[in-house]
Amino acid sequence: MESQILMTPNTSAPSAPQFDFNAWMQEQLQRTExxxxxxxxxxxxxxxxxxMRYAVLDGGKRLRPLLVLAAAQAVQxxxxxxxxxxxxxxxxxxxxxxxxxxxCMDNDVLRRGKPTVHVQFGExxxxxxxxxxxxxxFELLTPADDMVPPAIQAKLCRVLAQAAGAQGMAGGQAIDxxxxxxxxxxxxxxxxxxxxxxxxxxxxVAMGVACAAVTPPxxxxxxxxxxxxxxxxxxxxxxxxxIADAATLxxxxxxxxxxxxxxxxxxxxxxxxxxxxxxxxxQALQALDDSDLPDVRALSALAHMVVSRxx
Amino acid sequence: MESQILMTPNTSAPSAPQFDFNAWMQEQLQRTExxxxxxxxxxxxxxxxxxMRYAVLDGGKRLRPLLVLAAAQAVQxxxxxxxxxxxxxxxxxxxxxxxxxxxCMDNDVLRRGKPTVHVQFGExxxxxxxxxxxxxxFELLTPADDMVPPAIQAKLCRVLAQAAGAQGMAGGQAIDxxxxxxxxxxxxxxxxxxxxxxxxxxxxVAMGVACAAVTPPxxxxxxxxxxxxxxxxxxxxxxxxxIADAATLxxxxxxxxxxxxxxxxxxxxxxxxxxxxxxxxxQALQALDDSDLPDVRALSALAHMVVSRxx
Numbered sequence: 001m002e003s004q005i006l007m008t009p010n011t012s013a014p015s016a017p018q019f020d021f022n023a024w025m026q027e028q029l030q031r032t033e034x035x036x037x038x039x040x041x042x043x044x045x046x047x048x049x050x051x052m053r054y055a056v057l058d059g060g061k062r063l064r065p066l067l068v069l070a071a072a073q074a075v076q077x078x079x080x081x082x083x084x085x086x087x088x089x090x091x092x093x094x095x096x097x098x099x100x101x102x103x104c105m106d107n108d109v110l111r112r113g114k115p116t117v118h119v120q121f122g123e124x125x126x127x128x129x130x131x132x133x134x135x136x137x138f139e140l141l142t143p144a145d146d147m148v149p150p151a152i153q154a155k156l157c158r159v160l161a162q163a164a165g166a167q168g169m170a171g172g173q174a175i176d177x178x179x180x181x182x183x184x185x186x187x188x189x190x191x192x193x194x195x196x197x198x199x200x201x202x203x204x205v206a207m208g209v210a211c212a213a214v215t216p217p218x219x220x221x222x223x224x225x226x227x228x229x230x231x232x233x234x235x236x237x238x239x240x241x242x243i244a245d246a247a248t249l250x251x252x253x254x255x256x257x258x259x260x261x262x263x264x265x266x267x268x269x270x271x272x273x274x275x276x277x278x279x280x281x282x283q284a285l286q287a288l289d290d291s292d293l294p295d296v297r298a299l300s301a302l303a304h305m306v307v308s309r310x311x
Numbered sequence: 312m313e314s315q316i317l318m319t320p321n322t323s324a325p326s327a328p329q330f331d332f333n334a335w336m337q338e339q340l341q342r343t344e345x346x347x348x349x350x351x352x353x354x355x356x357x358x359x360x361x362x363m364r365y366a367v368l369d370g371g372k373r374l375r376p377l378l379v380l381a382a383a384q385a386v387q388x389x390x391x392x393x394x395x396x397x398x399x400x401x402x403x404x405x406x407x408x409x410x411x412x413x414x415c416m417d418n419d420v421l422r423r424g425k426p427t428v429h430v431q432f433g434e435x436x437x438x439x440x441x442x443x444x445x446x447x448x449f450e451l452l453t454p455a456d457d458m459v460p461p462a463i464q465a466k467l468c469r470v471l472a473q474a475a476g477a478q479g480m481a482g483g484q485a486i487d488x489x490x491x492x493x494x495x496x497x498x499x500x501x502x503x504x505x506x507x508x509x510x511x512x513x514x515x516v517a518m519g520v521a522c523a524a525v526t527p528p529x530x531x532x533x534x535x536x537x538x539x540x541x542x543x544x545x546x547x548x549x550x551x552x553x554i555a556d557a558a559t560l561x562x563x564x565x566x567x568x569x570x571x572x573x574x575x576x577x578x579x580x581x582x583x584x585x586x587x588x589x590x591x592x593x594q595a596l597q598a599l600d601d602s603d604l605p606d607v608r609a610l611s612a613l614a615h616m617v618v619s620r621x622x
Contacts, residue, residue: 043478044478044482044485045477045482045485045486045502046486046488047489048477048482049477099442102415102438104413104433104434104435104438105435105438122415123415124416125485127413127416127438128410128484128485128488131407131410131441131445131481132477132481132482134445135445135473135475135476135481136477138449138471138472139469139473139476141468142465142466142468142472144469150461151461153461153464153468154468155453155461157449157453157464158450158453161446161448161449162446164446165443165447165450166352166354166360166443166447167354167355170439170442170446171355171356171359171443172356173439174355174356174357174358174359174436175356175357177357177439178357
């Protein structure tokens with residue numbers, strides 16, 4: 001996340017100020033961390049709250065909350081709803097990592113440079129912490145204080161539940177499990193990733209959009225942006241899994257190859273995968289252009305960041 | 312569930328027909344099974360859908376859906392919302408059993424007379440199926456077709472998420488984990504059960520109530536009913552764990568004592584626990600009386616059933 005990306009405005013207005021993406025991002029990250037710290041694992045009994053906070057706080061790139069907040073900003077969505085949505089989708093992501101790392105799944109001991117939750121707290125508590133984080137995501141989306149209109153609350157829950165469940169992330173993980181040792185073709189690999197990783201990234205953008213009332217063409221353009229970005233994210237992930245070391249990556253590299261899991265690199269080669277990531281970036285940027293929204297600079301910069309990231 | 316309970320109407324109207332609880336229950340169970348079969352694990356990839364359906368269908372007493380439907384009927388709540396709520400709370404219950412049975416938790420191999428999900432499908436798929444069931448619960452509560460008003464959708468998600476999470480069921484399980492081998496006093500035992508089991512039973516009633524607009528006194532009376540019923544359920548569970556055999560119970564009996572877990576029986580003795588269950592039943596019935604609702608016969612019969620059940 002160290003890349004310095006200074007974007008010129010997407011509009012042709014000559015007087016629009018230059019957009020400082022890094023300043024924007026730092027501000028959003030700070031607000032997100034504050035909100036997560038306020039909301040996660042507070043007053044939970046036994047060590048459950050500690051395990052939940054360990055799983056969520058002080059780690060992670062927060063790509064999904066940034067996507068929610070950038071999309072909400074692009075459509076001028078309700079800020080309170082957007083922050084809740086950003087944190088909720090991050091909790092779903094965090095819980096999936098906790099469960100994915102467990103011995104019966106990927107059996108990983110290192111995550112974001114720290115021992116994984118089950119190593120630190122035991123398997124039973126890791127299982128429960130993941131379960132509780134998923135519930136908390138939906139709790140965050142449904143505050144009783146009416147700061148977020150019920151129609152937006154319901155829509156956010158709908159989008160997140162669909163993306164997290166059997167037709168989304170959990171379904172993709174099931175395909176992933178079933179695919180170990182099999183040679184998937186590109187179509188099958190795409191389907192697996194579109195569910196396992198793409199669904200939650202696409203939901204992030206859709207949840208940001210759901211924080212305002214927008215026209216179908218705008219919704220569709222941002223949906224195309226999200227789809228391209230979701231695939232690009234996975235392609236780059238596969239590239240990094242090959243070329244990066246554990247210190248940079250914050251997790252054990254080369255695991256997919258070691259487990260004989262299919263990846264975009266095993267399918268297209270390293271250079272092919274890199275080229276493909278750039279094609280996807282252009283598709284994402286084109287979709288933003290198509291949206292005709294006045295300010296998509298944060299979304300544009302996030303797409304650049306996803307493709308140029310080093311971890 | 313074979314007990315024949317014929318209730319006279321709670322109202323003093325002499326012309327009110329006798330309430331056939333068993334006919335009512337059979338009808339609700341049939342509708343619930345049909346809905347679950349329609350909604351659970353359909354089109355899920357790999358074997359995930361099969362594991363989800365295995366965990367949910369053809370088993371279980373469906374006490375929670377029955378409570379939702381009975382409460383909704385008492386307040387004349389929206390039937391579509393009530394059926395979704397009933398199935399959603401059952402999915403949360405079912406997922407908790409799948410995860411609870413896993414080797415890192417209770418390591419149980421028998422549930423409802425069948426091999427547990429992880430025995431049948433492997434641990435990884437059991438973990439994912441549980442995760443997907445939780446997401447599906449919130450998906451069921453948020454249909455896009457506007458048959459359920461957004462305000463009710465949001466309220467149902469709020470109640471269920473709170474009951475499932477760290478301040479509810481998952482929190483109770485964490486206390487349970489931490490309590491193995493410890494002598495809990497009555498207050499601590501109550502707190503554990505009020506979260507682990509009571510929260511979801513109370514949420515069932517609250518979700519039924521949320522399907523209509525009711526006055527605070529009615530809501531409070533039904534909340535007192537639910538609290539008493541929740542404790543009674545656990546007391547009877549502890550009694551059955553001591554006196555029933557595996558064939559009747561559908562799961563391994565005597566596990567709590569074997570694991571040195573505190574129970575109401577270890578605390579109060581068998582007779583003491585049985586008397587206490589009857590005191591709680593009277594409290595629940597009194598709360599129904601206090602509600603002044605015209606038809607609480609199904610709720611009343613369910614309370615009797617919980618206390619007199621043999622499995």
